[in-house]
Amino acid sequence: MASKKINKKDIAKLLSQWSQEFTVFVPSTEDGVATMAKWNGKDTSFLDWYRNTVIPPKANILPAMEEMFSFQKSKEGYHIELPPTNGHKQLIFGIRPCDAKALAILDMTFKEAYEDPYYLSKRDNMVLIGLGCTNPYDSCFCTSLDISPAESTDVDLMLTDIGDELLIEMVTKAGKELIAKAKGLKEATKADDARAKKAKEAAYQKVSRKIDTEGVGDKLSACFDNQDYWEKAAAKCVSCGICTFLCPTCYCFDINDELVKQQGTRFRSWDSCAFPLYTKMPMENPRLEKWRRVRQKVCHKFEFYSMDFSVIACTGCGRCIRLCPVNWDITQTLNNLPEKTR
Amino acid sequence: MEQRLRNEAKALLEQGKVDWIIGFEPGSLKFTTTPVITKDKNDVDRLVINPFIVNNLANFLTEVTGRVGIVAKGCDSRSIVSLIQDNKVVREDVIILGVPCPGIIDLSKVERLAGKDRDELDDISREGDKIIIKVGADKKEFAITEALFDNCLACELPTPQEYDILLGEPSSPVVNKPAAQAKIEKLKQMTPEQRWEFWKNELSQCIRCYACRNVCPACYCQRCFVEETEPQWILPTPRWQDNLIFQIVRNIHVAGRCTDCGECERACPVNIPLRSLTKEMYDIVGELFSFKAGMDKDAPPLMTHYEQEEAEDFFR
Numbered sequence: 001m002a003s004k005k006i007n008k009k010d011i012a013k014l015l016s017q018w019s020q021e022f023t024v025f026v027p028s029t030e031d032g033v034a035t036m037a038k039w040n041g042k043d044t045s046f047l048d049w050y051r052n053t054v055i056p057p058k059a060n061i062l063p064a065m066e067e068m069f070s071f072q073k074s075k076e077g078y079h080i081e082l083p084p085t086n087g088h089k090q091l092i093f094g095i096r097p098c099d100a101k102a103l104a105i106l107d108m109t110f111k112e113a114y115e116d117p118y119y120l121s122k123r124d125n126m127v128l129i130g131l132g133c134t135n136p137y138d139s140c141f142c143t144s145l146d147i148s149p150a151e152s153t154d155v156d157l158m159l160t161d162i163g164d165e166l167l168i169e170m171v172t173k174a175g176k177e178l179i180a181k182a183k184g185l186k187e188a189t190k191a192d193d194a195r196a197k198k199a200k201e202a203a204y205q206k207v208s209r210k211i212d213t214e215g216v217g218d219k220l221s222a223c224f225d226n227q228d229y230w231e232k233a234a235a236k237c238v239s240c241g242i243c244t245f246l247c248p249t250c251y252c253f254d255i256n257d258e259l260v261k262q263q264g265t266r267f268r269s270w271d272s273c274a275f276p277l278y279t280k281m282p283m284e285n286p287r288l289e290k291w292r293r294v295r296q297k298v299c300h301k302f303e304f305y306s307m308d309f310s311v312i313a314c315t316g317c318g319r320c321i322r323l324c325p326v327n328w329d330i331t332q333t334l335n336n337l338p339e340k341t342r
Numbered sequence: 343m344e345q346r347l348r349n350e351a352k353a354l355l356e357q358g359k360v361d362w363i364i365g366f367e368p369g370s371l372k373f374t375t376t377p378v379i380t381k382d383k384n385d386v387d388r389l390v391i392n393p394f395i396v397n398n399l400a401n402f403l404t405e406v407t408g409r410v411g412i413v414a415k416g417c418d419s420r421s422i423v424s425l426i427q428d429n430k431v432v433r434e435d436v437i438i439l440g441v442p443c444p445g446i447i448d449l450s451k452v453e454r455l456a457g458k459d460r461d462e463l464d465d466i467s468r469e470g471d472k473i474i475i476k477v478g479a480d481k482k483e484f485a486i487t488e489a490l491f492d493n494c495l496a497c498e499l500p501t502p503q504e505y506d507i508l509l510g511e512p513s514s515p516v517v518n519k520p521a522a523q524a525k526i527e528k529l530k531q532m533t534p535e536q537r538w539e540f541w542k543n544e545l546s547q548c549i550r551c552y553a554c555r556n557v558c559p560a561c562y563c564q565r566c567f568v569e570e571t572e573p574q575w576i577l578p579t580p581r582w583q584d585n586l587i588f589q590i591v592r593n594i595h596v597a598g599r600c601t602d603c604g605e606c607e608r609a610c611p612v613n614i615p616l617r618s619l620t621k622e623m624y625d626i627v628g629e630l631f632s633f634k635a636g637m638d639k640d641a642p643p644l645m646t647h648y649e650q651e652e653a654e655d656f657f658r
Binding site: 032235241246258331 | 369370371372374375376377378379380397401402459461462543544546547549550551552553555556557565569571577578579580581605608609611612613614
């Protein structure tokens, strides 16, 4: 189907239409940090300032914390109650191609390897409206992971900034249905398509940070026991959870019960392999030294995940570099991998 | 200053006076530096001193074994002294390479002044009491007090008092108390209910990454109370109530150790104004006990020391 377009001034009208059917999420800094937040019904200023969110959109499916169930102990045993399902359908407007790819990567774990009901209840009720990135950060390296900053097949609709207007491409059936129902759209002209193509190419060229992913799994495997290298690479890491929590593909979680007398709630929340006490509860953390934990982070993304799912679990969004308090930079660690095995 | 630092650091390693050098090297992003912790004398050629040396390197002292040459700004040197007072670091094992600090540039403030993100700027430079931001041919000038970290604007001791080598002439503080205290004053004007609401909102953003704790040299517990499971004081689940307890207890734990280096607030990825808590605690410690952290390596640490005559009646 030919592409459509919409004037940026009319975006609020379009979002209002979609609000009838969906809970609409847009990039917002209303809570003090850039995140995909519930649209307030009028503001579209994100079209001017938005480059990417600090909190990745994974938080809309795998939130920092969520209630799994509540329980009550009685003479008959335990009574378990699941949290109410609100059944709301999420529409994420403006997701970047790197973050959309990240959700596809998460699907491999939560949808394909096993079926996680908490994840799927949200994921299966979600449409993604991609918005091409025209101004990537200097920390971005998506193009090294075969991602183009302004193109995506992991969304339902893909939007490209062509000046006063946004070009709309329909990627999935769900996307086509959204467009079929939408009012106020115009047909895109050949000139619009050409403008979009140019914008996409320009965005691609702007991504200057690079890593070499060719054979990276084998390289990591070869230097796994090179303690000197990993100690040096990890020296400045402070073992906080920023790079994992704000990574769009990191998904480890912890489970905790809050118990007051005879009743309680079970929560799951983000966990991080950077923490010395990671997996302490079920047994011990086999990675007591910091360099082992840093190595795990790098190897899980670039070696182990590929073994299981044939894809690198990194989309080059650059958050781990941008937000690190000590400027630990995964691209440097990867680009300097030694030949020496130990 | 930079060349002298490199020479001194190299000499220390070559003469075997230290096993480690801890300093700053250029970061991988614009206007950043990054800590370097090394035994290799080839690495010291990359050492830098510039207005972007944000980290408090004292944080790494408790991680390495052996003798250490460490680059320290005024606040960092006080953190080192505080660690010496707490018996976490032995004075003789540390060679402090003191940097008279002219104040560190807060890139978030620069971004607001410029109306652009840091990676979109071409140059940030300081000329006397002005900061100059360049984007293409466009050049903007602001007072330096608009671009320094809040804690730098409150800093009365930018030059380390405790050092082995001082890498330059003592610098005079760029104090601007009203600017440094602005956020805190705003909180003080609030009613308790408004303040409660404020912190509830702020701490609802906390994701419990523990960056604030992990960049803090005063937070050196082997196992933090938040990670205790028997008893479990709070859940790792980032509910605002649990987050609040974490911050309150962390604050009380660092009272008398916090040197107002501002790292907790800078490290926070979700912009919680944590220094509003730590600085208030810092001032309360000063008021109640006439104590400033890290001023005297021979003084007993505030919270672990007790004199009969200073006790409240109920302690006797």
